[in-house]
Amino acid sequence: MRKLIALLQEIFSPYVSKAARTYKAKDFEVTAPYPITAFIALALVTIFVLAVEASNIDLVQFFGNLNNMWRILSRLLQPNFRFLPRMTGPMIETIQLSVGGTLIGSVLAVPVAIFSASNIVKASAIYGSVRFAMSLIRTIPVLVYAAMLMFIVGMGAMAGLVALSIFTFTIVAKMFYEVIETVDMAPYEAIESTGADKVQAFRVAVLPQILGSYLSIVLYSFEINVRSAAIIGFVGAGGIGLLLSDRISWRQYEDVGMILLVLFAVIILIETLSRYLRRRLA
Amino acid sequence: MNYHPEVLHSYEHRPKTLILKLSITLGVILLFFWSIPSFDGPLISESGLDIVTRMFQGLINPTWDKIFSLKTFHVPYLMYETVMVAFLGTLIGTVVATPLSFLGSRNITNSVIAFLVTVLVVLIRTMPFFVIGLIYIRVVGPGVFAGVLTIGFTSTGMITKLYTESVEDMDKGILEALDSTGATAVQKLRVGIVPQLFANFVSHSLYRFDINVRNAIILGLISAGRLGFELQAAIGNFRYRDAGAYLWGIILVVMIIEFASASLRKRLIYG
Amino acid sequence: MIKFRNVGKRYPNGTVALKNVTLDIDQGEFVAIIGLSGAGKSTLIRLVNKMIEPTSGELVVNDTRVDEKLNGFPLRRFRRHIGMVFQSFNLVPRTTVLKNVLGAKIADKGFLASILGYYSKKDQLDALEALHKVGILDKAFIRADQLSGGQMQRVALARTLAQDPSIILADEPVASLDPVTADMIMTDFRRINEEYKITIIANMHHVDVALKFVRRVVGIRDGEIVFDGPSEAVTEDILKRIYNRELTEDDIMFKKVEVV
Numbered sequence: 036m037r038k039l040i041a042l043l044q045e046i047f048s049p050y051v052s053k054a055a056r057t058y059k060a061k062d063f064e065v066t067a068p069y070p071i072t073a074f075i076a077l078a079l080v081t082i083f084v085l086a087v088e089a090s091n092i093d094l095v096q097f098f099g100n101l102n103n104m105w106r107i108l109s110r111l112l113q114p115n116f117r118f119l120p121r122m123t124g125p126m127i128e129t130i131q132l133s134v135g136g137t138l139i140g141s142v143l144a145v146p147v148a149i150f151s152a153s154n155i156v157k158a159s160a161i162y163g164s165v166r167f168a169m170s171l172i173r174t175i176p177v178l179v180y181a182a183m184l185m186f187i188v189g190m191g192a193m194a195g196l197v198a199l200s201i202f203t204f205t206i207v208a209k210m211f212y213e214v215i216e217t218v219d220m221a222p223y224e225a226i227e228s229t230g231a232d233k234v235q236a237f238r239v240a241v242l243p244q245i246l247g248s249y250l251s252i253v254l255y256s257f258e259i260n261v262r263s264a265a266i267i268g269f270v271g272a273g274g275i276g277l278l279l280s281d282r283i284s285w286r287q288y289e290d291v292g293m294i295l296l297v298l299f300a301v302i303i304l305i306e307t308l309s310r311y312l313r314r315r316l317a
Numbered sequence: 318m319n320y321h322p323e324v325l326h327s328y329e330h331r332p333k334t335l336i337l338k339l340s341i342t343l344g345v346i347l348l349f350f351w352s353i354p355s356f357d358g359p360l361i362s363e364s365g366l367d368i369v370t371r372m373f374q375g376l377i378n379p380t381w382d383k384i385f386s387l388k389t390f391h392v393p394y395l396m397y398e399t400v401m402v403a404f405l406g407t408l409i410g411t412v413v414a415t416p417l418s419f420l421g422s423r424n425i426t427n428s429v430i431a432f433l434v435t436v437l438v439v440l441i442r443t444m445p446f447f448v449i450g451l452i453y454i455r456v457v458g459p460g461v462f463a464g465v466l467t468i469g470f471t472s473t474g475m476i477t478k479l480y481t482e483s484v485e486d487m488d489k490g491i492l493e494a495l496d497s498t499g500a501t502a503v504q505k506l507r508v509g510i511v512p513q514l515f516a517n518f519v520s521h522s523l524y525r526f527d528i529n530v531r532n533a534i535i536l537g538l539i540s541a542g543r544l545g546f547e548l549q550a551a552i553g554n555f556r557y558r559d560a561g562a563y564l565w566g567i568i569l570v571v572m573i574i575e576f577a578s579a580s581l582r583k584r585l586i587y588g
Numbered sequence: 589m590i591k592f593r594n595v596g597k598r599y600p601n602g603t604v605a606l607k608n609v610t611l612d613i614d615q616g617e618f619v620a621i622i623g624l625s626g627a628g629k630s631t632l633i634r635l636v637n638k639m640i641e642p643t644s645g646e647l648v649v650n651d652t653r654v655d656e657k658l659n660g661f662p663l664r665r666f667r668r669h670i671g672m673v674f675q676s677f678n679l680v681p682r683t684t685v686l687k688n689v690l691g692a693k694i695a696d697k698g699f700l701a702s703i704l705g706y707y708s709k710k711d712q713l714d715a716l717e718a719l720h721k722v723g724i725l726d727k728a729f730i731r732a733d734q735l736s737g738g739q740m741q742r743v744a745l746a747r748t749l750a751q752d753p754s755i756i757l758a759d760e761p762v763a764s765l766d767p768v769t770a771d772m773i774m775t776d777f778r779r780i781n782e783e784y785k786i787t788i789i790a791n792m793h794h795v796d797v798a799l800k801f802v803r804r805v806v807g808i809r810d811g812e813i814v815f816d817g818p819s820e821a822v823t824e825d826i827l828k829r830i831y832n833r834e835l836t837e838d839d840i841m842f843k844k845v846e847v848v
């Protein structure tokens with residue numbers, strides 16, 4: 036017992052006293068830094084144990100049903116090409132939703148971004164509260180918006196459009212105000228000195244500096260929107276997701292495979308195009 | 318006023334962009350009208366407007382009991398569960414991505430393997446999130462466990478991609494120096510590789526962890542998580558004050574984790 | 589006509605940048621303001637078009653009293669015919685030289701034309717003419733951030749000319765240029781002053797540049813005018829009084845100071 040206490044003391048004393056971490060020689064002494072790694076490791080292990088407990092992990096069921104998964108996957112890999120005609124409509128709707136959401140959201144984001152930029156709006160009370168409100172709106176994921184809008188505007192594409200617009204609005208406003216804050220304000224002052232008002236000076240001296248970045252941000256959010264629009268249908272908000280979830284619940288995995296194949300091609304195509312344009316804008 | 322002939326000449330020869338600008342403007346306007354879904358009647362019905370008002374009232378005056386009680390399935394517990402699901406999912410993603418990322422780095426393996434890994438990453442990243450979710454629900458039934466698996470699977474793509482970039486950016490000078498001293502593979506790993514990559518890897522995983530918290534919430538919308546599920550159920554059953562409580566839970570947990578992840582990453586990168 | 593009567597400027601943080609400045613500048617004069625860094629040169633110049641507001645005294649520019657009551661539209665109208673040139677040129681990057689010069693015309697536009705950035709044929713011809721006057725018409729359609737320093741300052745000068753100004757305020761216009769380019773830009777200034785009878789007030793860091801190009805020199809020290817007279821009258825003693833020390837290499841741009 037006494038030995039055990041001594042051992043514990045040996046282990047834990049560096050955490051408690053500085054003296055225990057200090058090595059003294061005749062003419063110098065060094066103090067080791069606080070042994071924080073041990074704490075981190077301990078914390079991670081604790082979180083791991085708690086997390087396993089909280090998430091009802093059932094490995095028996097997982098491995099028991101794993102062959103189920105292989106069956107699904109192998110059926111996914113045999114896409115049903117005859118399904119193609121039935122999915123073109125929803126696929127186009129998905130792209131429409133992403134285009135519409137991107138356009139609406141990124142136009143609405145412009146004034147908000149301007150009011151969030153500390154170099155344009157000098158009053159910290161204004162840009163501070165605008166930023167805070169925006170960061171609240173931004174925390175709610177786009178799919179949660181879509182799910183809530185289901186109840187408000189009803190099933191269908193309109194809910195998806197509004198959800199994607201809200202998402203675009205928040206992300207473009209944030210990224211755009213960060214760009215605005217990097218703008219060189221000296222030309223703005225020069226144009227103001229010619230007797231221009233603030234709007235005119237902004238148009239002449241700030242806009243050319245930020246237009247390229249703005250378009251690039253819009254394209255970036257479009258890329259994200261295409262991916263979101265593809266799954267927004269799972270909660271009933273239009274697009275290909277509606278069909279996907281329908282085919283999954285009917286266990287028509289060959290149809291699902293076909294949708295995934297087309298979706299894959301469309302996403303890659305749009306991303307390639309958008310990245311090419313963004314490089315041109317840089 | 319009389320202008321100098323050279324001035325008139327350059328005015329005549331100015332680059333004419335009006336037609337280009339007009340056609341771009343027209344194109345965007347057409348794209349807009351093409352993309353708006355048709356709807357008849359008002360955008361938002363009277364009952365829809367009523368729900369919006371009630372939701373706002375619910376946000377301002379939520380069910381406080383649910384916010385301040387530590388009981389299972391009340392808001393703090395759901396926030397906790399969400400973070401735990403995201404943590405485990407990120408851990409799975411990290412564990413799988415580490416070997417994959419070395420296999421995918423052009424400076425470590427041969428380009429065929431690297432290419433295959435890249436293809437795998439792109440496939441995982443383009444797989445719609447909910448499709449994976451529903452497949453896992455088929456395998457282990459609805460619930461947070463399916464959420465953990467989904468998040469683990471989908472994280473693997475992005476984490477592998479980010480890790481691969483770090484590995485490819487790695488300074489190989491140290492490895493060559495170690496080679497010349499005849500160090501073993503394990504020694505090379507411990508002295509030459511781990512210290513260089515550790516902070517980067519942790520930072521990438523923290524970044525994904527932040528995303529995964531949001532994903533853990535929305536997985537609730539397909540019964541593979543609880544916070545999103547409870548929110549949806551509350552609105553569906555007209556319990557708007559409960560919905561407000563869950564929304565605050567979502568806002569808080571996302572904000573806290575976003576802040577924690579960002580500040581930890583800053584610490585990791587700038588010492 | 590610019591009239592300073594006992595004008596003072598105290599910044600909100602308490603720094604007194606100018607005290608009791610009394611100064612008359614007639615239409616068409618070319619005045620250099622010299623003095624040490626921090627003496628108050630920029631403050632003096634920026635008072636003239638009310639980029640900074642005076643805190644005491646009376647300032648009248650072209651019959652307009654520049655005081656706290658001059659605001660909003662009257663202030664903007666007042667500024668239209670006062671040009672300003674800066675040490676760092678302050679051109680708008682990522683856009684063409686012509687668009688930069690046209691920027692001087694935006695103040696006259698209505699809301700819609702401003703937003704759309706629409707300029708009439710006359711505006712464009714005026715802007716090109718201004719570029720012609722400073723000799724860089726050939727750069728009109730090039731991006732402004734691809735020019736050399738001297739070219740950029742010429743564009744800035746053209747922008748000011750497009751305002752059709754009666755006064756040009758220049759804050760260290762050649763301080764960031766090399767001596768040869770500085771010489772050319774100053775020659776442009778002098779020509780513009782003589783040909784169009786535009787009043788020019790220029791802050792000068794380098795004494796020799798001021799003395800070479802400018803007829804009237806005003807020396808400030810610690811916010812007060814300590815010398816005001818023709819450049820021929822500037823002696824070593826006067827410079828010592830303005831600078832409170834011997835001249836150093838820093839105060840000179842060309843190789844040797846041309847004083848009598």
Ligand SMILES: Nc1ncnc2c1ncn2[C@@H]1O[C@H](COP(=O)(O)OP(=O)(O)OP(=O)(O)O)[C@@H](O)[C@H]1O
Pocket residue numbers: 599600601603604605623624625626627628629630631632793
């Ligand atoms: N916005 C401001 N707020 C507070 N003090 C200021 C401000 N601008 C200038 N000052 C102070 O006023 C004094 C005069 O400054 P000013 O810029 O007019 O000097 P200057 O002669 O132009 O100097 P330089 O050659 O460095 O440009 C300095 O002491 C300066 O620190």
Ligand SMILES: [Mg+2]
Pocket residue numbers: 629630631759
């Ligand atoms: Mg100055």
